[in-house]
Amino acid sequence: ETGVTQxxxxxxxxxxxxxxxxxxxQSGHNTVSWxxxxxxxxxxxxxxxxxxxxxxxxxxxxxxxxxQFPNYSSELNVNALELDDSALYLCxxxxxxxxxxxxxxxxxxxxxxxxL
Amino acid sequence: xxxxMQIPQYQHVQEGEDFTTYCNSxxxxxxxxxxKQRPGGHPVFLIQLVKSGExxxxxxxxxxxxxxxxxSSLHITATQTTDVGTYFCxxxxxxxxxxxxGTSLTVIP
Numbered sequence: 001e002t003g004v005t006q007x008x009x010x011x012x013x014x015x016x017x018x019x020x021x022x023x024x025x026q027s028g029h030n031t032v033s034w035x036x037x038x039x040x041x042x043x044x045x046x047x048x049x050x051x052x053x054x055x056x057x058x059x060x061x062x063x064x065x066x067x068q069f070p071n072y073s074s075e076l077n078v079n080a081l082e083l084d085d086s087a088l089y090l091c092x093x094x095x096x097x098x099x100x101x102x103x104x105x106x107x108x109x110x111x112x113x114x115x116l
Numbered sequence: 117x118x119x120x121m122q123i124p125q126y127q128h129v130q131e132g133e134d135f136t137t138y139c140n141s142x143x144x145x146x147x148x149x150x151x152k153q154r155p156g157g158h159p160v161f162l163i164q165l166v167k168s169g170e171x172x173x174x175x176x177x178x179x180x181x182x183x184x185x186x187x188s189s190l191h192i193t194a195t196q197t198t199d200v201g202t203y204f205c206x207x208x209x210x211x212x213x214x215x216x217x218g219t220s221l222t223v224i225p
Binding site for chain 2: 001019023033035041042043044045048056057058090092097102103105107109110112
């Protein structure tokens with residue numbers, strides 16, 4: 001086990017709704033990254049937070065937003081859900097941001113989001 | 117835009133045969149990481165390579181990082197059924213992180 005937890009495990013929403021996914025990082029890990037993984041594809045980087053500030057963002061629209069809290073937890077919020085948002089959402093925590101020798105990422109089990 | 121491609125996309129091998137997946141980035145990477153994802157599971161970190169030309173071994177697994185830091189490979193010697201899964205390379209450049217397209221390995225007993 002990686003010590004990274006995510007909730008909920010599964011979620012079903014309808015198009016246009018909003019969703020909040022939660023992640024609890026390993027204790028001491030001040031960096032968290034979020035990924036979207038569609039079925040049969042590799043994870044796509046959404047964004048990274050380091051010490052509660054956004055530290056990088058992938059090619060995702062502004063309706064994808066995030067928060068990181070001092071207690072090593074974080075949230076991914078998605079507004080105006082679209083059918084294509086159906087995917088496995090993964091968070092990963094690390095000791096440091098990209099490029100450092102301690103940037104090994106530990107992934108949580110993911111949240112499976114289905115948008116109908 | 118930045119792309120990280122892996123070949124092959126799928127590989128079926130007999131148990132005991134060797135397996136290699138190749139990872140190619142369109143731009144230079146700061147480092148390369150390798151992950152294994154079992155069906156229905158999440159990516160699990162295997163190793164990180166940082167230096168140009170670096171080679172690391174973990175039991176039956178050998179990882180290489182190219183001289184130009186744009187390509188990498190993972191070689192498994194004498195595959196076992198427990199090696200089944202999808203292998204992803206991943207790397208960072210600037211403040212972005214990119215996963216490769218993955219190679220799905222099936223091991224036939």
